[in-house]
Amino acid sequence: MTAELVCDDRTVSAGWFTDFAEREARGVSPVYERLCRAVAGDEEILALLETLPAAKRQPNLLLGVVRLLGGPVHDPAAFHAFTVANWAAVEAELLVRATQTNEAGRCALLLPALAALPQPLALLEVGAAAGLGLYPDRYRYRFDNGDVIGESGPVLDCALTGAAAPRRLPEVVWRAGLDLNPLDVTDPSDVAWLEALIWPEHQHRRDRLRAAAAVAAADPPLLRRGDLADDLPGLAARAPRDATLVVFHTSVLYQVPSARRDVFAGVVRQLPGHWIAVEAPDVLTYDGIPPAPDGRLHNVLALDGVPLAWTLPHGQGMAWFG
Numbered sequence: 001m002t003a004e005l006v007c008d009d010r011t012v013s014a015g016w017f018t019d020f021a022e023r024e025a026r027g028v029s030p031v032y033e034r035l036c037r038a039v040a041g042d043e044e045i046l047a048l049l050e051t052l053p054a055a056k057r058q059p060n061l062l063l064g065v066v067r068l069l070g071g072p073v074h075d076p077a078a079f080h081a082f083t084v085a086n087w088a089a090v091e092a093e094l095l096v097r098a099t100q101t102n103e104a105g106r107c108a109l110l111l112p113a114l115a116a117l118p119q120p121l122a123l124l125e126v127g128a129a130a131g132l133g134l135y136p137d138r139y140r141y142r143f144d145n146g147d148v149i150g151e152s153g154p155v156l157d158c159a160l161t162g163a164a165a166p167r168r169l170p171e172v173v174w175r176a177g178l179d180l181n182p183l184d185v186t187d188p189s190d191v192a193w194l195e196a197l198i199w200p201e202h203q204h205r206r207d208r209l210r211a212a213a214a215v216a217a218a219d220p221p222l223l224r225r226g227d228l229a230d231d232l233p234g235l236a237a238r239a240p241r242d243a244t245l246v247v248f249h250t251s252v253l254y255q256v257p258s259a260r261r262d263v264f265a266g267v268v269r270q271l272p273g274h275w276i277a278v279e280a281p282d283v284l285t286y287d288g289i290p291p292a293p294d295g296r297l298h299n300v301l302a303l304d305g306v307p308l309a310w311t312l313p314h315g316q317g318m319a320w321f322g
Contacts, residue, residue: 009050013057014040020059023297024313029199031074032063038076045080048087055255056094060101060197065093068196098255100183101197102129104212105205105315106250106278107136108143108158112166113276113303117246120171122239122273126228126264127252128177130185130194131221132212137172139212141165154211162309162320173243176222178235185213185220205314228256229264236271245273251299251313253283269305277302278311293319 021036036059039045049057062083067073069089071082083090114121114136125133140150142157143165150169183190191213198205224235232247239245247268253261261283268275277284278299281292286307292298298310301318309320 010043010046012054013046013049016057017059023295025199027296029201031200035063035073035076035079038079042076042080045083048084048091052091052094058099060099061094061097062090064099064193064197065090065097067200068093068097068193073200097193098181099197100127100129100179100181100194101251102132102183102194102209103205103250103314104132104135104139104154104208105156105158106311107133107139108141108156108315109250109278109301109309109311109318110136110248110276111141111149111170112163113301113308114170114246115166115168117170117274118244120173120243122174122243122245123172123176124232124236124239124245124247125175125177126179126232126247126249127255128179128182128221128223130183130190130213131175131177131216131223132185132209133248133250134175134177134221135172135212135215137169138215153215154208156208156315158315159317160320161318162322174222174240176224176235176238178224178226178228178231180225180227182223182225185216228252229260229267232264232267233271236273239273245271246276247271247273248276248278250278251280253277253279275304290321 017036017040021033025033025036063073066079066083069086072078123134128134139153140148140155142148142155143160148155149166183194185191194209195206198209224231236245236247278301281289281300284302286300286302289300289307292310297313299313300307301309301311307321309318311318
């Protein structure tokens with residue numbers, strides 16, 4: 001690799017950490033904002049990351065792996081020392097892990113669309129991880145008016161603007177998930193990885209993860225290892241014919257090369273039922289959407305290719321387009 005390419009790689013990697021600090025962590029995780037700004041200027045860590053494939057240099061992946069290994073994240077100097085001293089172990093985990101932030105809170109983003117579809121539903125999640133997103137009917141929801149929808153499970157809070165809060169939960173009669181590396185909520189090591197991906201200050205999300213994992217463990221979904229395009233039709237064919245099939249995914253396609261995204265979109269459009277996507281606007285693009293409410297990272301909720309709302313990454317808020 002030439003010196004110019006090394007410099008370009010390092011600049012790109014540094015930019016990812018700066019962008020993560022500015023657009024994702026700022027105002028949400030002071031610990032990660034400070035740490036990612038430090039990593040963006042850390043020549044030694046950036047040089048180590050350059051030895052990895054681009055997909056394995058994601059900020060959230062590195063942060064999660066260091067936390068999984070017991071490393072410190074509150075002090076940038078301590079983070080640097082731990083990462084460099086334990087690089088062999090860090091590298092090994094980075095190469096086999098993927099960011100599988102199985103955030104149950106994102107079900108609040110799905111709820112308005114799910115509740116409006118013909119019931120009952122057969123849910124099929126692409127990039128399901130441990131399947132915690134497959135239980136929108138088993139959680140409780142609190143939107144801006146303070147009313148709680150649902151009777152059991154963890155409470156998912158969501159600031160909702162531009163639309164009325166749903167008044168009912170969906171009726172789900174079948175739930176299945178597809179993932180390259182499905183996780184098992186009864187396996188402590190898999191749960192430990194999911195917890196490591198939750199940001200340091202977010203104790204409420206850790207509590208919610210454990211509560212959602214208990215829901216899934218009591219009634220495990222059908223989880224299959226497979227490719228999002230090649231193996232989707234076969235799994236979809238197992239859904240009951242008397243239920244409305246809903247294929248959905250949240251913050252998954254950014255990890256998929258653009259050519260494969262196009263293949264997936266073509267496959268899912270050919271399936272019966274409906275398609276719900278919650279992805280960044282540069283991952284799935286739409287014409288005519290209004291500007292995002294602020295400079296933070298926003299995703300777009302879309303139903304059957306029609307954009308409906310801006311959403312925040314962990315399900316904490318959504319603004320409908322009107």
